[in-house]
Amino acid sequence: MRLSTQYMYQNNIDSLSKAMSSGNDIYMRLSAGQILLKPSDDPAGASQAVIYQNALSNINQFDTARLYAQDALGQEDTALNSVANLLTKNLAEKIVAGGNGTYSDADRQALAKEIQGIRDNMLDLANGKNQNGRYIFSGYKTGEAPFQADGTYVGGDTAMTQKVAESAEIAVGHTGKNVFMSGTADDIFTALDKAIAALKRPVEGDADREALQSTLDSVNASLSRGIDNLGKIQAEVGTSLQQIESLGFSAQTQKIALQSRLQQTVGSDPDSMITLVSQSKMSEFALNSSMMVFQSMQQMSIFNMLR
Numbered sequence: 078m079r080l081s082t083q084y085m086y087q088n089n090i091d092s093l094s095k096a097m098s099s100g101n102d103i104y105m106r107l108s109a110g111q112i113l114l115k116p117s118d119d120p121a122g123a124s125q126a127v128i129y130q131n132a133l134s135n136i137n138q139f140d141t142a143r144l145y146a147q148d149a150l151g152q153e154d155t156a157l158n159s160v161a162n163l164l165t166k167n168l169a170e171k172i173v174a175g176g177n178g179t180y181s182d183a184d185r186q187a188l189a190k191e192i193q194g195i196r197d198n199m200l201d202l203a204n205g206k207n208q209n210g211r212y213i214f215s216g217y218k219t220g221e222a223p224f225q226a227d228g229t230y231v232g233g234d235t236a237m238t239q240k241v242a243e244s245a246e247i248a249v250g251h252t253g254k255n256v257f258m259s260g261t262a263d264d265i266f267t268a269l270d271k272a273i274a275a276l277k278r279p280v281e282g283d284a285d286r287e288a289l290q291s292t293l294d295s296v297n298a299s300l301s302r303g304i305d306n307l308g309k310i311q312a313e314v315g316t317s318l319q320q321i322e323s324l325g326f327s328a329q330t331q332k333i334a335l336q337s338r339l340q341q342t343v344g345s346d347p348d349s350m351i352t353l354v355s356q357s358k359m360s361e362f363a364l365n366s367s368m369m370v371f372q373s374m375q376q377m378s379i380f381n382m383l384r
Contacts, residue, residue: 122342136332139242143321143328145220146239150321151247152207154314156214157307163199164304165267172297175276176290182279189276196269200224203253203266214253223253228266230259240323247317248329251310258306263299272296300359 137332174180175188206212210217216233223232232253240246251353270345275292276287 082243115200115294118190129335129342133332133335133339135243136335139240140325140327143241143325144240146247146249147318147321149237149239150314151206153213153250154311154318156162156202156205157311157314160199160202160256161304161307161311163195163202164300164307167196168180169297169300172272172293172300175272176286176293183274185280189273192253192269192276196266196273199269200226200228200266203257213250214254214256216250224257224259224266228259228264228270230254231256241321242328245320245324247320248313249317251313256307258303261301263306265300265303268296268299269304321334 103199121333171188173193177183180188180342203214203224204322206213210219212232213224213230216235217237218233219237221232224230230253234252236248236252236255236256237250239249253259259266275289275296278289280286280289344349
């Protein structure tokens with residue numbers, strides 16, 4: 078009888094210990110907000126969780142890359158709009174007016190000075206920097222000004238690119254060579270320089286006037302093609318921005334799906350938490366019951382005798 082009673086006493090202590098251990102384990106998981114705490118809890122699940130975490134990490138990295146690309150393209154778009162304003166805001170009319178027979182040499186000199194100011198402003202835009210102090214139109218040579226004072230392009234020949242998704246890489250800028258058609262027959266800075274030089278020369282006869290008009294007509298034709306080229310580049314920037322936005326929406330959808338799978342795998346989803354809370358209540362009930370039994374047994378006279 079004494080051995081049987083001692084066995085019951087020890088068995089109750091073991092039950093109490095197990096209930097406490099089980100309760101502590103559940104509370105640890107509740108505190109962590111997930112069921113899976115270590116690989117040994119579920120080796121397959123832990124391995125799958127790592128895969129999901131790596132996939133989410135890659136998505137986050139591309140999110141950052143898209144933000145960079147979006148910022149770079151946005152700053153380029155602002156610069157291109159400013160260039161477009163200079164090219165289209167009465168510039169063609171001013172150059173046409175330079176061939177007007179009623180203009181005096183002094184009038185043409187004044188017009189040349191005005192166009193020189195426009196040309197200087199355009200050069201400032203061509204050598205513009207982004208918020209990080211890098212030249213917008215230098216391609217990969219972002220630390221060097223792309224244009225010299227005479228309008229010669231010395232920037233990089235390759236536009237900056239950025240990988241914005243696992244299988245998508247886009248240009249996040251254009252070189253000044255492409256934007257201002259440097260080195261071509263329609264080089265914008267060369268065209269403006271021709272117009273300025275022609276307007277500064279005195280007109281002494283019909284031959285001079287015809288030469289002036291021919292030069293101004295050629296300049297206007299080059300500027301017209303330059304405006305068309307600029308429009309195409311602005312369209313490319315807009316398309317790239319739309320692509321980034323679309324990739325962002327797709328990535329967000331994928332991220333939500335991966336996060337849901339990760340939560341289910343590690344047991345941090347709402348259903349798992351509800352189950353864990355229920356288990357904690359049951360564990361608490363079991364612990365209280367074991368404690369009550371243990372206290373009751375301690376109060377029995379036979380245990381007093383054992384002591």
